[in-house]
Amino acid sequence: MVTLPRALDHPGLRLTEAELLALRPPAHTARLRPASRRPGALPARISGQGIDLREIRAFADGDDPRRIDPAASARTGHLHVRSFHEDRDDSTLLIADFRRPMLWGTGTALRSVRAARHLAMLGWRAIDRGGSVGLLVAGDAAPASLAASAGQAQMRQLARLLTHSHDLALVRQTDHGPASLAPVLALALRQSSAGGRVHLATGPEALAGIEPALGQLARSRRVEIHLILDPAETQPPRPALAVTDGAASRFGRIAALDPQPLLAHLRKLGATPHLVWPDDAG
Numbered sequence: 001m002v003t004l005p006r007a008l009d010h011p012g013l014r015l016t017e018a019e020l021l022a023l024r025p026p027a028h029t030a031r032l033r034p035a036s037r038r039p040g041a042l043p044a045r046i047s048g049q050g051i052d053l054r055e056i057r058a059f060a061d062g063d064d065p066r067r068i069d070p071a072a073s074a075r076t077g078h079l080h081v082r083s084f085h086e087d088r089d090d091s092t093l094l095i096a097d098f099r100r101p102m103l104w105g106t107g108t109a110l111r112s113v114r115a116a117r118h119l120a121m122l123g124w125r126a127i128d129r130g131g132s133v134g135l136l137v138a139g140d141a142a143p144a145s146l147a148a149s150a151g152q153a154q155m156r157q158l159a160r161l162l163t164h165s166h167d168l169a170l171v172r173q174t175d176h177g178p179a180s181l182a183p184v185l186a187l188a189l190r191q192s193s194a195g196g197r198v199h200l201a202t203g204p205e206a207l208a209g210i211e212p213a214l215g216q217l218a219r220s221r222r223v224e225i226h227l228i229l230d231p232a233e234t235q236p237p238r239p240a241l242a243v244t245d246g247a248a249s250r251f252g253r254i255a256a257l258d259p260q261p262l263l264a265h266l267r268k269l270g271a272t273p274h275l276v277w278p279d280d281a282g
Contacts, residue, residue: 002167012109015166020120020159025128055083090131091148093192094119095185096162097202098139098169099178106232107278112169115201115228116162118276120155122199127155134191137165138184138202140172145191181206185213194220201226201276204233204262211269218270225266226274233257234278 008014056072059079072080096119102112109117123133127150134148135158144165146158181202192198198221207214207225217223236254243252259275266273 002164002171004167004170008170012105012113014170015113015116015163017156017159017163020116020162021156023117023120024124024155025121027128056080057083090126090129091134091193091196092123092126092131093134093136093148093188093196093198094123094158095136095138095188095198095200095202096165097181097200097206098137098166099181099206100140100169101178101206102203102228103169104230106230111203111228111230112166114276114278115226116166118226118228119199119201120159120162123155123158126197127151133158135161136184136188136191137161138179138181139165139169140176140179141168143184143187145187147191148193178206180209182210182213185210185217189213189217189221192217192221196221198223199226200224201228203228203230204257204259207262207266214266214271215269223271224274225271226276227259227262228276229257229259229278231278 004014011019056069057080059068059073059081063081067081067083069080069082096112096116098112098115102115103110105111105114123135126133130150132148132150133154135144135146137144144161146154146161181200185200188198198217200223202225204227214223232254234256236256238253240251240253242249244250263273263275
């Protein structure tokens with residue numbers, strides 16, 4: 001357990017398990033039934049290599065001859081093939097950025113806290129549809145991880161790791177700059193399933209130098225990047241502000257963030273970007 005200074009032990013500054021567990025959406029009356037006992041396995045609607053029969057139809061050019069159905073072919077006098085539903089692994093990996101550039105905020109909560117809340121909502125959605133969820137936490141030290149699994153108990157463990165890692169980030173002091181996210185994305189490639197989802201919650205300025213790692217990850221995973229925006233970026237104060245380095249000072253105005261160039265760059269790398277406005281994540 002991490003002991004925080006009293007000044008940091010307040011809602012919006014400190015992350016709690018209770019607030020993450022309370023973000024579970026209302027239960028739906030209809031849920032998808034898993035195709036197997038393996039967590040995260042859901043039947044897709046496309047033809048594939050699964051074991052559930054989709055249809056028997058007439059043979060067409062390009063069909064795999066190994067799929068020919070002897071009984072249907074003999075009965076009709078024409079070649080027929082079987083097609084199957086593909087077993088799709090519905091696994092989700094959440095990546096929380098708790099590095100120092102995320103440990104600030106001008107609204108009701110630190111950007112890191114809002115990132116954790118947003119990821120928790122995504123995790124609950126995956127759990128409620130029968131999928132599996134894992135977690136990576138990026139900090140200024142070695143990343144923390146939780147292997148993917150399904151069920152409410154997994155979300156409790158995930159919430160516990162998020163809160164513990166956030167407490168560590170608040171008290172940890174380092175003499176060097178924030179670590180790059182590139183090694184974390186390389187680790188995500190090893191810890192996530194091909195075809196699965198990867199959700200990264202971070203800030204707009206935190207993505208420098210990750211292009212090769214992000215491009216490689218996005219080639220085989222569905223990567224979604226959630227950019228947690230602060231009120232100072234979306235509605236900066238109008239008056240000029242004084243800036244000083246201790247020896248000299250000057251006045252300047254903060255311009256509102258234009259996210260469009262960054263969004264276009266992320267799309268070119270194969271990722272799907274999302275803007276998380278201050279009112280969207282607490």
